[in-house]
Amino acid sequence: MAMNSIRLFLFFILFVCSFSATKLHAQGGDLARARAQLQNLPDSLSLWKYSCFASLTCTQTTFDNWAAGGVNNVSVVFLGNAALQYKKDRWTWDNLLDMGYGMVQNEDEDLRKNEDRIDLLSKIGYQQTEKLAYAFRGNLKTQFAEGFISPNDSVPASRFFAPAYVLASLGLDYKPVPYFSIFFSPITAKYTIVTNQDLADAGAYGVDPAVYGPDGTRLQAGKNVRAEYGALLALMFKKDWERFGVQSRLELFNNYSDPVTDNRRNIDVNWETLINVAVTKYFGVSGFWHLIYDQNTPVPLFEKQNGEKIQVGTGPRLQFKQVLGLSLNYRFSTFPKED
DSSP states (O other): HHHHHHHHHHHHHHHHHHHHHHHHTHHHHHHHHHHHHHHOOOOHTTTTTEEEEEEEEEEEEOSSSSSTTOOOEEEEEEEEEEEEEEEEETTTEEHHHEEEEEEEEETOOOOEEEEEEEEEEEEEEESSSEEEEEEEEEEEEEOSSOBBBTTTTTOOOOBBBEEEEEEEEEEEEEEEETEEEEOOOOOOOEEEEOOHHHHHHTTGGGGOOOOOOTTEEEEEEEEEEEEEEEEEEEEEEEEEEEEEEEEEEEEEEEOOOSSSGGGGGGGEEEEEEEEEEEESSEEEEEEEEEEOOOOTTTTEEEEETTEEEEEEEEOOOEEEEEEEEEEEEEEOOOOOOOO
């Protein structure tokens, strides 16, 4: 994409952000009246609480005769988070949806994604004491679109539901305060799903690969599902202040039923943190950090040889991702706020 096109694209995004902010401001009175009306909801609806956060981050970097060098680029990232809670008597139902999608355009390179995730969590609990409940927890993680390891790749490393991770757990949920919970399940089923057959045949994300004959003929297709059964420990912190919000989730899974005895010591780690800070009513700073370790997921390993980045193998590695920037934000919540 030529730089003129990049600048035009950035101008369009800034126009959309400005227009959205103006519309949000104009609708502020309507939203305030709508919130006031919520105070008079029927009892059946007053049992529900909800919150929503959305941010749009736009960046552009341009270099012109810059001695130190650099790559012209433009990027747009959307982050969204929604929570819905139902509580009646001793029953609770908590739902959380996290989404993110972003695109980056480097000069002389194809448009590619730099953020892509769908994460749906649902938990049903039955209170035994004020702070302890029996609970069932379900979780789905996947992504929207195909992704590539490097810009020049023609074979995607991921697609929608390739992979997808499904966890179903039965256990105890301890909530010492409303915004923090500790969930432990000794009985958890974890399914890794790879619906794309090319990725499944390659054994991507830990599924059993295809079996080939001496002449290269595929004798048996790769498995599309990998099942693991073990224990899960999940910590959840979600709290909103007047101009500050934090959501952090740490999940530790141990596959104690792995047929390879040595692998039973391994722990899968998934840690996600979303922080948003309001600078003004609709503009602020938002950041997302994601750390993953999974012994069964082979990560491409690269080395620089003669100035070129060459893949030399695969293996389990600690994976880390960060999305940080100034953004157009919108947030509302019926959950109690802290001062």
